[in-house]
Amino acid sequence: MIRFILLQNRQGKTRLAKYYVPLEDSEKHKVEYEVHRLVVNRDPKFTNFVEFRTHKIIYRRYAGLFFSLCVDITDNELAYLECIHLFVEILDHFFSNVCELDLVFNFHKVYLILDEFILAGELQETSKRAIIERMGELEKLE
């Protein structure tokens, strides 16, 4: 299962943090700091996987943004790696050509999208269309 999802830029600013396991605030900030340090200096030619405490970080970099998932060591790494990409595609579709600023100023929308995509640390929906349509429904309600 996914323990947490982080979206951080190169400087380590958190753009989104979602935890599916109970952590104290101090622990959350520590985790964010450590994960950033762990992934930021890795060579692009390296694997997208790196061990983190008793778990594994599956991360992928898009321009200046790092998407990191913390998963169990027994989980299927590539499946989660593509899960990141699917999420990015959904964001890209929703914001039409997403950039970091979209995510900064609309962080609350990102949380909404994420909640349609992943729940309880597991994939909920893999159809881009279903999620985009759902977002349309929700926007109408606001």
Add this chain to the structure above:
Amino acid sequence: MALSGMRGLSVFISDIRNCQNKEQERLRVDKELGNIRTRFKNEKGLTPYEKKKYVWKMLYIFMLGYDVDFGHMEAVSLISAPKYPEKQVGYIVTSSLLNENHDFLRLAINTVRNDIIGRNETFQCLALTMVGNIGGREFAESLAPDVQKLLMSSSCRPLVRKKAALCLLRLYRKNPDVVNVDGWTDRMAQLLDERDLGVLTSSMSLFVALVSNNHEAYWNCLPKCVKILERLARNQDVPQEYTYYGIPSPWLQVKTMRALQYFPTIEDPNARRTLFEVLQRILMGTDVVKNVNKNNASHAVLFEALALVMHLDAEKEMLSQCVALLGKFIAVREPNIRYLGLENMTRMLMVADVQDIIKRHQAQIITSLKDPDISIRRRALDLLFGMCDVSNAKDIVEELLQYLSTAEFAMREELSLKAAILAEKFAPDLSWYVDVILQLIDKAGDFISDDIWFRVVQFVTNNEDLQPYAAAKARVYLDKPAIHETMVKVSAYILGEFGHLLARRPGCSPKEIFSIIHEKHPAVSASTVPILLSTYAKILMHTQPPDPELQKQIWAIFKKYESCIEVEIQQRAVEYFALSKNGEALMDILAEMPKFPERKSALIKKAEDTEADTAEQSAIKLRAQQLSQMSNALVVTDQRPANGNPPVSQLSLPKLPSSVTGSDDHNSANQISQENGILTEVDSQSPAEDLLGDILSPLAIEGPPSSTVHPQPNTYSGLEGTEAEVRAIVPAEEQANSVQPIGNTEERFHALCLKDSGVLYEDPFIQIGIKAEWRAHHGRLVLFLGNKNTSPLVSVQAILLPPSHLKMELSLVPETIPPRAQVQCPLEVVNLSPSRDVAVLDFSYMFGNDVVNVKLRLPTVLNKFLHPITVSAEEFFPQWRSLSGPPLKLQEVVRGVKPLPLLEMANLFNSYRLTICPGLDPNPNNLVASTTFFSETTRAMLCLIRIETDPADRTQLRMTVASGDPTLTFELKEFIKEQLVSIPTTHVPAQAPPPPPVAQPASAPAGMIDPGAMLAGLL
């Protein structure tokens, strides 16, 4: 620029972005927080829109790393807002700021429940999402039925149902009882028929969690999983939106294959065939393509398929395809694939016998150990560790040592631990082991845990041949100009103990050894000084005749430390000084250390103990556990704990073998062990301390080498109490029969357990013979009552006391037996259920004025309902695997076994109708047996038994018994144990009447001392 739609929020975010430095940011945030606080305080003036805006701001500030605890309440209170926009913010921000342990969440339970059972679909979704993300136990208890209802509802949109599925998964993880409702498994099966792939994806995640804990309950779902996989793999009826780069939902494929890995086997031939076709397609049909995402997705499926094939132990052909694929992967340049190749090879080693094939890739794997990416190096290290055996240990360990010098800090500890373990496990000779450990300490002293050097000391102490070698080596290292403190410790210890063995070599006189060790003294820390003091004392003791100059030097050191602030150092200094003044006592007290008891390496244990933290149990690990039960020989140093109990260390040998988990720990919690004159409180619950007690205490003054541990009298007395109670249940009026039986009744009974006709009882007046026929769970016995006398026997009475599991009918026994006559009394037996209890015949008659009364055990023993059966490897292994773990498969280490040559043990088994199946176990010291048990409840049931003997110690063995019925498994295990622990002998005095076994099933000593068996007897 995209804006948030809330102007105040956008302005705030822009302000933060414009801050030049952290300090400015803090000022801006503080200002905003102050503002929010005051606004929340006078809530009156706050519109719902403003409230919503402030709560979002708080979340943003929280993401920046600031504390916003004060606002938790506001976020939670928004949950009960009547309108969607506010409610939505309340739910989302609450699930981001709070976790399941926050008390505030309780305030929301009612609202959440109302939203879930209410009619507003949007509210349902919000509530399900929050509970799914941060719901705790309390939520699980109060909401599970409602969530289940939504999941199964036909009127809800898929949108709600997929959320309900994952929400239920969360609740299940918090409290597994939430699916403890009638008909749940059928509902689960129904969910797997779902056509909507979104709902199916969520349901499959739920299913994986359920099946990982209890596959037994979900056999009916297995064919459905195969069907789903087939549908996806063949791309039948998969909507376009669920294909990803042309691949039908790779995630659902992966999840489905994961679920299948939790079933031990797939028996249905159709499902099996279909599945193998699909897997074969995946294995053969996955090509490397240019598009990264497509390539990743298809390989995600491929690697999961590999795992499933490994699990199913497919035909050798497919397995070798897998190895071939993995061999290809570990050589590619694409780092992710190489990483996964290495990882899966390591997993494969755990479940399949592929060591030899993998060894061919050793060079390639070693290349990966030098990869620039630490992730790959870690996988390579794990794989090398896993594939190491006696044949390649030297090469691999040397590679690891070489790599150690250049490895970064993050890996050194693991690396050195692994090298140390391999050196210990596979050392071709012990001197090599010593070399490796000393090199490790030399190269990576900072990363060498105490366990590692304790272990080498144990080895050297226990192996006399090794002592001069180790001492010489230690001496050489001391010549190096700068050595690690751990090296000082280990070499000082070894030279203190064994330095005198080098006395004749150049540079090794006591004086020289002393001065080279003492050279290091100024640089060491307080933890090393006590070791040095002991070493000095030992050197002093070994210097014969005493060297006054050396004495003076060492005494001066002791003197110096007499007032040391560290109490350990001070005590040693004072005591050694006093002792060394008294020459003779010194000799005794500082004599060489006694051998350490053999025990499982703390290192290996440590490595095994590193338990991964995963949501679901690892399928591969479950599998490996099943397999290891099959093929692990009983080696003292490589002994896995039976039933998850901590291995009983030899130190606490007087502890009783126990089949009840955990009772060991209690028995000895207060055990005090007297070791080497030092009283140490040994807390057996923490093996680490136990080890410390072991190695550190010898460093203090050593008493006469009595390292034995006192038995714990309270344990025994406790048991005796129970035993007395057991006895008390037995009818007490053992009348003093004036008539003594002829022959040993006990022995007769045991003989009849093995054969079907013979004499059950005889005395001067009567002989009772027995003849029996057994067929499945029925038995027909005939009792032959023969009057040996010339006068009739009167008041003959035979009362049958059958145990609850036997239905017995004794035909009428005549009251009088005429002189020299024999009467036959048939007796019908039906075995209802497995049990070791036996029936008792309360037999009495009158001779003259004497009443003779005997209670005779009837040989209606468990083995009579066994039918010998020989099984082949093809039949045995799938069965053995499918019976995974307690209560169907039980394992126990049995001690105090009557030592028997293996052949005799095999004969013993055969005589009890437990057919030995030769050749099934590769280890010649092990026995594998099979049999069929018959009873009314179990019908014919196959039982499998495995005995692992220890050639070095024939009095202990490990036994694993498996059958499809938990009671049967337990009873059979206890039965066999009784036969092994006490081979029927004449330990009961011949004249004693057989002990009435009413409440005491087959009174073997094992039953007496084994609390587990006793408990079972009592129950």
